[in-house]
Amino acid sequence: MKEAIKEALKALDDNEVPIGAVIVHKDKIIARAYNQRERLKDPTAHAEMIALTQASAYLEDWRLNDVTLYVTIEPCIMCAGALVNARVKHLVYGADDPKAGGCGSIVNVVNDKRLNHRIEVVSGVMAKDCQWLMKEFFKKKRKI
16 A cells, blocks of 8 residues: 555645555556546546556456555546456555545445456555545645
8 A cells, every 4th residue: 555655646746636556466566556637638547547557468468357456545436347347356445435436435336246246345554644645635726
């Protein structure tokens, strides 16, 4: 999670919503990313989406069966759906997202029994640090 927080700090420095993600395969980080929606002018440029693309390229497969995604904030519904479609095995996230969370806060896409894949989820890892990043970002935004 510390590496995901480092990515989130890059987003904060870049005036992006400070969410960072890393993907681990066989104890090695194979992807790292942060939100880049403003920079890329792309509504899908969430940290998780960019990291999924990198991991798929690294493994040369869209199926990410044996990876763990670490992300600072609970994935949104779009990202949660992408994680299910990519067959991600484990998801570890920091803080819940009560306004957009797709892993239990609003809906639980990653463990919906109607879908063909479910993900093992651990939440609350370094949650206070992850929440602090979000609070700092929005505190700065409100001052503008």
